[in-house]
Amino acid sequence: PQIAVCNYTILYSCRAKPIVLKKIHVIPLSIIFFLCLEMKGPSYLSSLSQPEKDVGKDLDLSFLPEETSGNDASNANVTQDSGVFDACRQEESAETDPKKVAMPGASTFCPMTPVTPVAESSGIIPMLQNIVSTVNLACPLDLKSIALQARNAEYNPKRFDAVIMRILEPRTTALIFSSGKMVCTGAKSEELCHLAARKFARVVQKLGFPAKFLDFKIHNMVGSCDVCFPIRLEGLLLDHQQFSSYVPELFPGLIYRMVKPRIVLMIFVSGKVVLTGAKERREIYEAFENIYPILKGFRKQ
Amino acid sequence: MATVGLKCPECGSLDIVDDEHYSQPQLVCADCGAVVSEGLLTTTRSEETQGTDVRYSNSTEVDKKPCRNLINGIHRVRALCRILRLTFLMEETAETHFKQAYEHPNFIRVSLQKKEVLAGCCVLATCRQHSWPIAMGTICCLLEANPRLIGVVYQEMVKTLKIEAPPTSIINLLETHCQAYKLSPQHVHEELSESSKDLTKRAAVLLELAADAWLVTGRQPIPILTASIFLAWQSLKPTQTRLKYTLARFCQMAKVTKSSIAPKRVTELKEVLCKLGQELPWLRGDEVTPQTVIQMVDDILNHRLTLLRRALSSHEEALASESPDTGSVQQQGDHSQPSVPNSGKRSLFEPPSVRYAKIRRVQVPVVEVTGDEEISDSEIDSYIRTPQEIRDYVEAKEALASSDDEL
Numbered sequence: 001p002q003i004a005v006c007n008y009t010i011l012y013s014c015r016a017k018p019i020v021l022k023k024i025h026v027i028p029l030s031i032i033f034f035l036c037l038e039m040k041g042p043s044y045l046s047s048l049s050q051p052e053k054d055v056g057k058d059l060d061l062s063f064l065p066e067e068t069s070g071n072d073a074s075n076a077n078v079t080q081d082s083g084v085f086d087a088c089r090q091e092e093s094a095e096t097d098p099k100k101v102a103m104p105g106a107s108t109f110c111p112m113t114p115v116t117p118v119a120e121s122s123g124i125i126p127m128l129q130n131i132v133s134t135v136n137l138a139c140p141l142d143l144k145s146i147a148l149q150a151r152n153a154e155y156n157p158k159r160f161d162a163v164i165m166r167i168l169e170p171r172t173t174a175l176i177f178s179s180g181k182m183v184c185t186g187a188k189s190e191e192l193c194h195l196a197a198r199k200f201a202r203v204v205q206k207l208g209f210p211a212k213f214l215d216f217k218i219h220n221m222v223g224s225c226d227v228c229f230p231i232r233l234e235g236l237l238l239d240h241q242q243f244s245s246y247v248p249e250l251f252p253g254l255i256y257r258m259v260k261p262r263i264v265l266m267i268f269v270s271g272k273v274v275l276t277g278a279k280e281r282r283e284i285y286e287a288f289e290n291i292y293p294i295l296k297g298f299r300k301q
Numbered sequence: 302m303a304t305v306g307l308k309c310p311e312c313g314s315l316d317i318v319d320d321e322h323y324s325q326p327q328l329v330c331a332d333c334g335a336v337v338s339e340g341l342l343t344t345t346r347s348e349e350t351q352g353t354d355v356r357y358s359n360s361t362e363v364d365k366k367p368c369r370n371l372i373n374g375i376h377r378v379r380a381l382c383r384i385l386r387l388t389f390l391m392e393e394t395a396e397t398h399f400k401q402a403y404e405h406p407n408f409i410r411v412s413l414q415k416k417e418v419l420a421g422c423c424v425l426a427t428c429r430q431h432s433w434p435i436a437m438g439t440i441c442c443l444l445e446a447n448p449r450l451i452g453v454v455y456q457e458m459v460k461t462l463k464i465e466a467p468p469t470s471i472i473n474l475l476e477t478h479c480q481a482y483k484l485s486p487q488h489v490h491e492e493l494s495e496s497s498k499d500l501t502k503r504a505a506v507l508l509e510l511a512a513d514a515w516l517v518t519g520r521q522p523i524p525i526l527t528a529s530i531f532l533a534w535q536s537l538k539p540t541q542t543r544l545k546y547t548l549a550r551f552c553q554m555a556k557v558t559k560s561s562i563a564p565k566r567v568t569e570l571k572e573v574l575c576k577l578g579q580e581l582p583w584l585r586g587d588e589v590t591p592q593t594v595i596q597m598v599d600d601i602l603n604h605r606l607t608l609l610r611r612a613l614s615s616h617e618e619a620l621a622s623e624s625p626d627t628g629s630v631q632q633q634g635d636h637s638q639p640s641v642p643n644s645g646k647r648s649l650f651e652p653p654s655v656r657y658a659k660i661r662r663v664q665v666p667v668v669e670v671t672g673d674e675e676i677s678d679s680e681i682d683s684y685i686r687t688p689q690e691i692r693d694y695v696e697a698k699e700a701l702a703s704s705d706d707e708l
Contacts, residue, residue, distance in 0.1 A: 127664075148691060152684050167684065170670075194672030202681050230652050233518050234470075247468060249437040250452035252519035269519040270654040 122292040126223035126275055126284050130186060131193045133218045137180040137201055137211040146176065149207050165200060172196040176204065180211075190218060190281065222276040223284040229271050232298045236267070240294070256291065263287035267295070311335040370416055371403050377420040381443060385424070387433065395427040398462060407461045415454055418446050422455040429466040434473035438523040442558060471522050475508060476501055478526045482555040484534070489554055492542055495534055503533035506602050507570065513609075514573045515652040521562065527552070528566035532574075536598035544595060569653065576649065577601050580611040616649040 143163045147155035153165045163176045172186040172193070182200060187193035197216055204211040233254045237246040246254040253274075256265040261283040266274040273291065278284045307317045309330035316331040326340035378399050382392040402408050402419055411419075421440040428435040437455070441448045459466055479501045486494040507529040511517050517525055531551050535543050548567055552559045571591040578589040578597050589597070601608060686694070 148694070149686055150684055151686050151690075169680075189670070191670040191672035192668075195670055195674060195676075198672075199676055199681065202676050203684050206681055206685055230515055230655060247437075247452070248519055249448070249521055268654070269515065269652045270658075 121289055122227075124225050124227065124288070124292070126225040126273070126288045128188050128221060128223045128281065128284070130220075130222040131188070131190060131218055132183065132185045132220040133187075133193050133197060133216060134181065134183050135197045135201065135216045136214040137176075137182055137204060137209070138214050139180050139210050139212070141176065141178050141180055141204065141209055143176070143178050146204065146207055150203060165203070167196060167199055167203075170196050172200075174200045176200070193218065218279060220276065221278040221281065221284060222274065223278070223288075224272065224274045225288060227271045227273060227292065227295055229299045230269055231267060231271055231295055233267065233269055235298050236294070258287050258290060261286050265291055267291075271295075307337060309333060309335055309337060370413065371400070374399055374403060374416055374420050377417065378423060381421060381424045381440075384443065385428075385435065385439075387424075387428070388431075391427050391431055391433065394430070395423045398423040398426060398458075398464070402458050402462055405461050407457065414446075415450070418444060418451055418454045419458060420444075421446070422451065422458050425455060426459060426462075426464055426466045429469060430464065432467075432469070432473075434469040434477050436469075436474050436478070436523055436526075438521070471512070471517060471526070472505060472508060474522055475505055475526055475529070478523070479504065479530060482530060482557055484555055488556075492538075492540065493546075493554065495537055499537060500530060500533055503537055503602070504529040506605075507533055507598075510573060510577075510602070510605060511566075511570055514650040516566065516569050516573070518652065519654075520566075524560050524562040525566045525570075527557070527560055527563040528570055531563070531567060532570055532595070532598065535595050539596045539598075571595075573650070574598060574601055577605060577608040577612055580608045580615065613649055 143155055143157075143161075146163050146165075147153045150163075150165060152167060153163050155163045161178070165174045165176055166172070167174075170187050170192040172184055174185075174197070175183040182197070184193060184197045184200060187196050194216060198213060201211050201213050233246050236254055236256075237244045240256065243258065244254050244256050253266040253268040256267055258265060262277065263275050263283055264277045265287060266276075268274075273288065273295075275284045275287050278287070306315075307328070308315055309317060309332070312330065312333040312335070314330055314332040317328050317337055318331050320327050320329045322339075325342050328337040328339070329335070330337060375396055378395050379392060382395055387395075399420060402423060403416070408416070408419060421444045425435060425437065425440050427433075437448065437451060441451055444451070479497055482497070482500070483489070484493070484495045484497070484500065488494070504526075508517070508525070511525060511529060527548070531548050534551065535546070546554075548564050549559055552563075568591070571594055574594045574597075575589045575591060578584070578594050578601050581589075581597065581600060594601075
């Protein structure tokens, strides 16, 4: 996640202001390392000890200016706090310094979303607990007849004007509206959510409606994990006042609204953390990786 | 027709009209002229200005007169400020907040209940801005409203008005809360009375101890305040009379509202005190029970830092002696995710939610699925009723409906 954030900012600043590029004589050579990493995968980290000779051949970094001085000292853009970057700079500076590399436009540049999160920092991976999605069946539905013909449906128009249908595998619930729109909740992964939505659509089809499966979209993902140590919520509130809201009279947990990624975390004194508001799985992982060092700081020894 | 359903008592006709006899409103039967009912001859000033046929929000008044609910709300704000004995400046600030919030589109159309609660929330926000320690529970008691509703309205109000209202720390709340306890010699018996200052001092130390032992974070403040004041009162003069008093009786005597959670906090606090009391050197390892610990509270609090250190070291020794072989396993456990949280590293004081963790439902391992698999027909058919079932269901519903009609 740190890599991704860093990379985006530098990349976008380069793309947006090509004129300014000239002033930035030194493009941090760690970028080149990042790009290698992204193309070769996380296993690249393990090969740090061996200097890679043919980096330049795989990459196409035409956006970099022709003069790239190996001046490590004047690196203003990258934070120096991770040992990884320092190690790579030594190795890479010798190989990529004199090479003129070309970089295509951003269209061929794929975003940095590692499939498996880099778990070395915390060792804990949040588990997804709930996914909410919607799909359009694209045909008007007769809710009364659905409720009559289906075993797993409940319909109480006085309370709520939709049929509540449940299936056992995967254990999910759907709200089916008369307009043909459907909300599917309760799945523990994106694929299960997709499968469940398809099953609900198939049930509706079998009941005699010409249901389609359009615009399946995941709207919210909820994850939870345990950092395994108690947390001083009052201290966390004092330090991160602009992001946190802790009112013990109303709710026992601290509500932390992270700005990047835009996730809401509920942090409890027992060390359990609930993350919600994500549209993608990696946002949850990123948010947790961001909060873990902060929480470690409030671990009472 | 004035009112639907009104019948003239003289001739029985339904044609009743609104008519006025000079300034007295009357309901008159149009057929026989009998007066069915009449209104008051005089009206109050507020009725004249506000009791009109056209609703105020639909009227075309040019200069907005303050509506009745706004006036009532401002009166309520003033009353609350006077009950809490706030300064004149704070009263004015609270009034301004209330007026601003009331006129804001977020609040102009909410229910009357919320508007009443809004008055209390404005007072609360003002107190917090001026660092006047007031708990949300106090406002709750004064307004006799649902705490959840108060929370919702308070947060919305703070967001709407964009005011900075830093929450008060629990130690500041203690002093104001203590003053509510009527324990001076003029209220209670000589033996049971205690000065507010002594009580606050002792309770503050107990509260600090509770905070260190994870009894305060994440919990409602008022029950723990009550618990610490009760234990302070008992320990300042641990006579038999005082020790016999239960928390409920104490609250009754001090004319303070009872709380159902405070007894649990008392038990937890006594447990912490027992753990520390165990380390007192002159006890020489005797058991310290919650009943006997009150007499020792004085000594415990005076030497609490030393006792804490001793307790921690003896706890570590106990852990080490318990598991000499699993020391190597522990090292491996540090790298991988521990299956049982905090296992092997159980500290002396833990938040109660960790110690008495809820038994979770067994997590079914997530099956690897692509989401595009084939869906078997038999599975889908299992969710659809057979025609026989549908017939049975319809019959049963009709039978139920008919039996309901008979009733």
